[in-house]
Amino acid sequence: MADLRFQGGQVLRREGLCVDDLSLSDGVLVDGVAGRSVNLDGYLVLPGIVDLHGDGFERHLAPRRGAMKQMAEGLVAAEAELAANGVTTAVLAQFVSWEGGLRGLAFADQVFGAIRDVRPSLVTDLRAQLRFETHLLDLYDSLPSRVDAWGVDYVVFNDHLPHQRLSEGRKPPRMVGQALKAGRNPDDHFAMMQKLHAQTDMVPEALDALCARLRAQGKQMGSHDDASREQRKIWHDRGVLIAEFPETLEAAEAAKASGDPVVLGAPNVVRGGSHNGNVSALELISMELCDALASDYHYPSPRRAALILQKSGVASLAESWRLISEGPAQVLGLTDRGTLTPGKRADIVILDAATQRVAATLVAGRFSHLSGEIADRFFAA
Numbered sequence: 001m002a003d004l005r006f007q008g009g010q011v012l013r014r015e016g017l018c019v020d021d022l023s024l025s026d027g028v029l030v031d032g033v034a035g036r037s038v039n040l041d042g043y044l045v046l047p048g049i050v051d052l053h054g055d056g057f058e059r060h061l062a063p064r065r066g067a068m069k070q071m072a073e074g075l076v077a078a079e080a081e082l083a084a085n086g087v088t089t090a091v092l093a094q095f096v097s098w099e100g101g102l103r104g105l106a107f108a109d110q111v112f113g114a115i116r117d118v119r120p121s122l123v124t125d126l127r128a129q130l131r132f133e134t135h136l137l138d139l140y141d142s143l144p145s146r147v148d149a150w151g152v153d154y155v156v157f158n159d160h161l162p163h164q165r166l167s168e169g170r171k172p173p174r175m176v177g178q179a180l181k182a183g184r185n186p187d188d189h190f191a192m193m194q195k196l197h198a199q200t201d202m203v204p205e206a207l208d209a210l211c212a213r214l215r216a217q218g219k220q221m222g223s224h225d226d227a228s229r230e231q232r233k234i235w236h237d238r239g240v241l242i243a244e245f246p247e248t249l250e251a252a253e254a255a256k257a258s259g260d261p262v263v264l265g266a267p268n269v270v271r272g273g274s275h276n277g278n279v280s281a282l283e284l285i286s287m288e289l290c291d292a293l294a295s296d297y298h299y300p301s302p303r304r305a306a307l308i309l310q311k312s313g314v315a316s317l318a319e320s321w322r323l324i325s326e327g328p329a330q331v332l333g334l335t336d337r338g339t340l341t342p343g344k345r346a347d348i349v350i351l352d353a354a355t356q357r358v359a360a361t362l363v364a365g366r367f368s369h370l371s372g373e374i375a376d377r378f379f380a381a
Contacts (some may be wrong), residue, residue, distance in 0.1 A: 002365070003035025009045040010353065011340060016318045017044065024346035027365035031342045038377050040350065043359060047325035047340055048088025048347030049302050052332055053129060053156075053244060053263060054295035055093045056081070061111065062102055071114040079124045083368035085299045086349035086358045089125040089329070089337065091154060097133040098161070098196055100182030100189075105139070112150035123368040127332075129154040131224070134203055135161055135196040144213045154332070155214055156222040156244055157207070157235075166197040204234075211238040220332070222263070225278075226251040236260055242331060245296075247278040252289040261291040261331045266301035266324070269293065269308060285323070286314055292328035303349075307356055350374065 003025040011020040022045055023034035060081070061074035082090045094111045095103035112128050119126040130152045132143070139146075147155060162172040171190055179189035214221060215238075222242030223235040232243060232254040243255035244263045255262050268281035284290050295302050302324040309320035322338075329338030337345045346365040349358060352374075360378075361369040370378065 004365075005033055005035055005037045006040045006045055007037050009040030009043045009350070012044065012046045012318060012321060013340065014318060016316060022340060022348075024348075024362075024365050027346050029340060029342050029344050029346050040374075040377065042353050043374065044351040044353050044356075045340070046086075046321055046349050046351065047338055048349050048361065048363065049086045049324045050089040050292075050326075050328040050332070050334065050338060051082070051087045051295045051299070051302060051324075052091045052154075052292055052328040053093050054090060054297070054299060055095075056295060056297055056299045057090075057092050058102060061114075062107075071110055072118045075114055075118045075126070076122070079122050079126065079368070081299055082124050083361045083363075084358060084371070086303050086351075086361050086369075087124065087295070087299060088347040088349070088361060088363045088368070089127070089332075089334065091127045091129045091332070093129040093131050093156070095131045095133070095158075096136065096139070097131075097158075098136060098192060099133075099178060100184060102181075104182065109150075112152060116151040123363045123366050125363060127154070128152045129156060131156050131158055133161075134159045134207060135199055137199055137202060137206055140206055140210050143210065144217055147214070147219065148217065152219075154220045154222070156224050156242075157240065158224045161193060161197055163197055163200070166194055169194075208238060211240055215239040226255070229254040232260070233258070244294075245278075246284075249279050249284070249287075249289075252279070252284050256289055261327075262289055263292045263294050263328070263331065264290050265296040266293040266305035267296050267298045269305035270298075270301050282309075282314065285309065290323060292331050293323045294328070303351075303356075303358065 006022040010017040011022050023030050025034040057078035060078040061071055092115060094108050096105050096108045097103040115126055115128045130147060132155060134157050165172050176186045179186040221240040222244045223240050224244045226232045226243055226246045227248055229250045232251050236258045241260045243260050245265055246252040252262050264281040293302055293305050306320040306324050309315045310317040326338030337347045346362055348362045350360040352359050359372055359374040
């Protein structure tokens with residue numbers, strides 16, 4: 001791990017961009033001069049991106065149905081994509097859902113095992129998040145021991161059952177395709193969904209007990225797609241203190257009023273709004289109701305969202321970049337990263353100032369990505 005001194009680049013400090021030196025030694029940012037100098041004139045030097053919720057890795061682990069024999073190789077490919085997009089810490093969000101297939105328990109067991117086993121050999125800091133469907137009551141007793149065995153420290157609760165249609169006895173759209181992807185008979189799949197829906201009244205009390213057990217284990221917990229103030233309060237009272245992708249303004253306001261961090265999707269910012277009609281992330285950011293932006297399903301989006309917010313005048317670069325670096329690091333309790341401050345890990349992304357593309361990514365002072373003309377700067381005699 002080389003000691004380096006970056007000179008001539010525009011370094012992002014809390015007060016904004018300034019032409020400044022940045023030194024790193026033994027994987028940590030340090031004061032003063034350290035090691036060989038590298039001229040970064042024409043480049044922006046920013047804190048590495050901390051992505052606290054993304055499932056874009058799925059395409060690498062299972063590019064086609066049945067093509068998931070080499071999961072470790074899939075994670076290596078996913079890391080390459082993360083690094084090329086400036087992500088230095090990535091939380092990989094894996095479902096355990098009634099949907100089955102790539103969201104079923106058996107596949108999740110493989111994914112979490114692969115993350116646990118492969119992550120020490122990678123440069124990017126990969127972490128696991130469990131997205132758990134709340135109506136899977138049969139798994140409640142074993143879930144706390146499973147998350148420990150998987151090495152999962154972050155659990156998010158979802159409920160994607162189409163309750164209105166199920167209460168009317170109607171089959172949901174695209175259900176047949178969903179069943180076939182999971183290898184199930186469509187009629188059996190529908191019957192299973194109806195059975196889970198019929199257990200709805202049992203879920204709240206079971207969740208109270210499950211959340212208490214996970215909280216006692218020190219797990220972080222989040223809720224997904226809160227739609228109301230009341231819903232967010234229920235989760236808060238259970239100790240589920242992270243609000244991921246609230247669907248409404250009132251849910252986001254309730255989270256902030258309780259001191260719970262709000263995580264929004266960076267693709268929502270890039271697209272200019274939610275793809276399914278929920279509250280705009282841009283609106284919530286403008287109202288200071290956002291603590292972190294996550295990649296969700298698209299790894300280029302955090303960088304692009306931060307730059308869009310800055311270009312549109314919604315936030316300064318320091319403010320917008322904080323939403324993808326220091327903000328998510330704080331949500332995850334990672335106090336050793338997120339800013340370019342002496343003593344922090346040397347997690348750095350370097351952008352070409354003209355194109356704003358990622359030229360290099362370093363994690364704890366080690367390269368995870370290096371591309372193009374900037375390589376000549378590092379390897380010059």
